Amino acid sequence: MISKILTDTAQTRSAKNPETKKSGDPVTQELKPAAINSFSAAEKDKTKVKIKLSEDKAHKILEICASYNNDPGELINVLHETQGEFGYLPAEVQEVVAQGLGVSTAQVYGVVTFYSYFTMIPKGRFPISICTGTACYVRGAEKVLEEFKRELNIGVGETTEDGKFSINCLRCVGACGLAPVVLVGEKVYGRVSPESVKTILANYEEK
Amino acid sequence: METIKLTIDNKIVEVEKGTTVLNAAKQIGIDIPTLCHFELCDMGIENKPGGCRVCVVEIDGRRNLAPSCATEATEGMVVQTHSIRVMNARRTITKLIISDHPFDCLVCAKSGSCELQALATKFGIREIPYQGEKSTYRKDTSPSIIRDVDKCIMCRRCEMMCNEVQxxxxxxxxxxxxxAVVAPAFEMDLEKSPCTYCGQCVSVCPTGALTEVDHTISVIRALSDKTKTVVVQTAPAVRAALGEEFGLEPGTSVTGKMVSALRRLGFKYVFDTDFAADLTIMEEGTELLQRLKKHLSGDSDVKLPILTSCCPGWVNFFEHNFPDLLDVPSTAKSPQQMFGAIAKSYFAEKIGVKREDMVVVSVMPCLAKKYECQRDEFKVNGNPDVDFSLSTRELAAFIKQANIDFMDLPDEDFDNPMGESTGAGVIFGNTGGVIEAACRTAYELHTGKKLEKVEFEVLRGMDGIRSATIDFDGLPLNIGIAHGLANARKLLDDVRAGISKYHAIEIMACPGGCIGGGGQPFHHGHSEILKKRAEALYAEDAGKPIRKSHENPFIIQLYDEYLDRPCGHRSHELLHTAYFDKSQEVVIE
Incomplete structure (x- = not known):
């Protein structure tokens, strides 16, 4: 279905009130049953659930699916790459992945919600990753995490309202000598203490 | 066939290689309790995630207990199915499952037929030592199905039915x-999901996590309202299964007792959906012939195959998944809706009752019918043609509630005019039955000759997809039949691709057709029950004096007095419908 959609993007579809959709008054069908019309004549009902996505994005997702031969078995890889592309996996992206691979949206959502790596919430412009691996943990990562949560007033996996910061936990970035370690974007901060959290955040204030 | 030998509970058994320990034990009459495991043998339907561990057994040489449903029997294997260790483990496992399950069995819709409850009884569980948090989730009510996933034990049978079978x-x-829960995408309501309300998830759910929307109370309310004339119709498949709820052998047809019971429950007129099935054949068969004639005369606007449209689960399915093919199915309404439309027009006028004062109740083997009767296009000024749809299970419960001794009831006949039916109407409940009934009528209408042998055995059977060519006096008519929506999808994909060889296709959403519907007594995976129900309907057909829909005297009378002719003006108003695109699409901006 998606390929068809891409070819007729010019077609505008107005969203009608769902109440009006089932107005199939048989009298108006009288003596010209829809069944005798040709396939293409099927008038699209304009009321179903719709999800909006830009053409570029949809193309990109379908390209990713195609690079995995649209193989349903590659769902995890496709989602991995798609999240790499968009930063997160909102509902509409999952819909396109489902159509691209020919699996149900419920199944895609099942996989997205099963693996903690996948997220449906966009990350902040400055994604904060706190290592809670063994070494960092024993050196107080938990307290650092609590301080970030308190300072930004969000939980793990969430993003601040202004879209600036998001908090995530990860397990070991291979810098255990610097434990506890925090990443903000690509930048690594070592030997972080709860007291230094404010200082780290301040680096991103005027940007 | 390669076989292996193993010892189960000190008995030696020889089984085909590849057999599971569970099935090997079954072959020598050893019943290993199961919970998540589900099988409809010889229909290729199986669920064995090995998740619940209730079926564990002790195997010599293995340190851990093994789930028998997912363990292949091997040569020389020595198995203990009910050792003390196994029984202790099973009890512990069941207690752990119950520890995250509501304790509201007293008011649970599944009480009495709940498999978890049965295990708790069987294992003598009297207390749950594991106290802790219970998972909670919102209740989701759709027009047909209620999801109460607090009662879900994650057996994933419903997921298997919904994804693999349908x-x-x-x-x-x-x-x-x-x-973890079983839910639609984005945890949206079932109503907004692509659910077709076929109810196969309900028919396999071991607990009360998935149940039907019960309309019994609404029906009782209507029956107690003196200003209402309450009319009931019963679908073909109901009579072949209702007896099971009263301890009768599967395949015992209880038509007469069912009619008696309905009369005792207070329904003023007890009619038969089979009558409307005959009417459906008149309309659908005529439409088939019209399309066929135009097609043969080279009219390229006419599309074949024509698809049956009796099954509301199937209608929902193509509205969601094949919105580009909405003009392929017959426009004929389902028998339930044809019945409602005629009852509230022709019959209401006949007996001088106003439409608003008539309540039409249907008894259906189906849960999608509950949704179908609520569709807006089947209402006149907000008044539905069919007010309430009860499942076979709900009717059985209603009869028991009214303290009617079902077994002691005399056989009674349906009322007229809408209770008279032919054998063709009866077999509507079986896969292949609708198209067989259509062939009986279409053959005679098309050829003008008398059909000597009314049984089309080639159209019968339980294979998921069947095809046959029927000779219409020189015109070979290619017929396709599918039951189970995965099979339907295959035929529809061919239609979409333009490579379908069929002139007509019959589709029923449920395995076996309506006899295996989501509202039927629970078959608990015994596919022979479905076969016996099918046989019961064929037997009832064989015993009918009239076996072709167009020979039904009351159908003839209905056309004479009211409808004029099949696919005529009034028929189109009352008996035909349109379909709507319900697909969820991504709109590109």
């Missing part, structure tokens, strides 16, 4: 660990 894809296991 390819509907409405349900999937989502989230993980303690928070």
């Amino acid at each position: 390819t509907v894809g409405a349900l999937s296991a989502v989230n993980r660990g303690f928070k």
Whole structure:
């Protein structure tokens, strides 16, 4: 279905009130049953659930699916790459992945919600990753995490309202000598203490 | 066939290689309790995630207990199915499952037929030592099905039915660990999902997590309202299964007792959906012939195959998944809706009752019928043609509630005029039955000759997809039949691709057709029950004096007095409908 959609993007579809959709008054069908019309004549009902996505994005997702031969078995890889592309996996992206691979949206959502790596919430412009691996943990990562949560007033996996910061936990970035370690974007901060959290955040204030 | 020998509970058994320990034990009459495991043998339907561990057994030489449903029997294997260790483990496992399950069995819709409850009884569980958090989730009510996933034990049978057998894809296991539930995408309401309300998830759910929307109370309310004339119609498949709820052998037809019971429950007129099935054949058969004639005369606007449209689960399925093919199915309404439309027009006028004062109740083997009767296009000024639809199970419960001794009831006949039916109407409940009934009528209408042998055995059977060519006096008519929506999808994909060889296709959403419907007594995976129900309907057909829909005297009378002719003006108003695109699409901006 998606390929068809891409070819007729010019077609505008107005969203009608769902109440009006089932107005199939048989009298108006009288003596010209829809069944005798040709396939293409099927008038699209304009009321179903719709999800909006830009053409570029949809193309990109379908390209990713195609690079995995649209193989349903590659769902995890496709989602991995798609999240790499968009930063997160909102509902509409999952819909396109489902159509691209020919699996149900419920199944895609099942996989997205099963693996903690996948997220449906966009990350902040400055994604904060706190290592809670063994070494960092024993050196107080938990307290650092609590301080970030308190300072930004969000939980793990969430993003601040202004879209600036998001908090995530990860397990070991291979810098255990610097434990506890925090990443903000690509930048690594070592030997972080709860007291230094404010200082780290301040680096991103005027940007 | 390669076989192996193993010892189960000191008995030696020889089984085909590849057999599971569970099935090997079954072959020598050893019943290993199961919970998540589900099988409809010889229909290729199986669920064995090995998740619940209730079926564990002790195997010599293995340190851990093994789930028998997912363990292949091997040569020389020595198995203990009910050792003390196994029984202790099973009890512990069941207690752990119950520890995250509501204790509201007293008011649970599934009480009495709940498999978890049965295990708790069997294992003598009297207390749950594991106290802790219970997972909670909102209740989701759709027009047909209620999801109460607090009662879900994650057996994932529903997921298997929804995705593999039906390819509907409405349900999937989502989230993980303690928070895992079976839910539609984005945990939306079932009503907004691609669910077709076929009810196969309900028919396999071991607990009360998935149940039907019960309309019994609404029906009782209508029956107690003196200003209402309450009319009931019963679908073909109901009579072949209702007896099971009263301890009768599967395949015992209880038509007469059912009519008696309905009369005692207070229904003023007890009619038969089979009558409307005959009417459906008149309309659908005529439409088939019209399309066929135009097609043969080279009219390229006419599309074949024509698809049957009796099954509301199937209608929902193509509205969601094949919105580009909405003009392929017959425009004929389902028998339930034809009945409602005629009852509230022709019959209401006949007996001088106003439409608003008539209540039409249907008894159906189906849960999608509950949704179908609520569709807006089947209402006149907000008044539905069919007010309430009860499942076979609900009717059985209603009869028991009214303290009617079902077994002691005399056989009674349906009322007229809408209770008279032919054998063709009866077999509507079986896969292949609708198209067989259509062939009986279409053959005679098309050829003008008398059909000597009314049974089309080639159209019968339980294979998921069947095809046959019927000779219409020189015109070979290619017929396709599918039951189970995954099979239907295959035929529809061919139609979409333009490579379908069929002139007419019959589709029923449920395995076996309506006899295996989501509202039927629970078959608990015994496919022979479905076969016996099918046989019961064929037997009832064989015993009918009239076996062709167009020979039904009351159908002839209905056309004479009211409808004029099949696919005529009034028929189109009352008996035909349109379909709507319900697909969920991504709109590109």
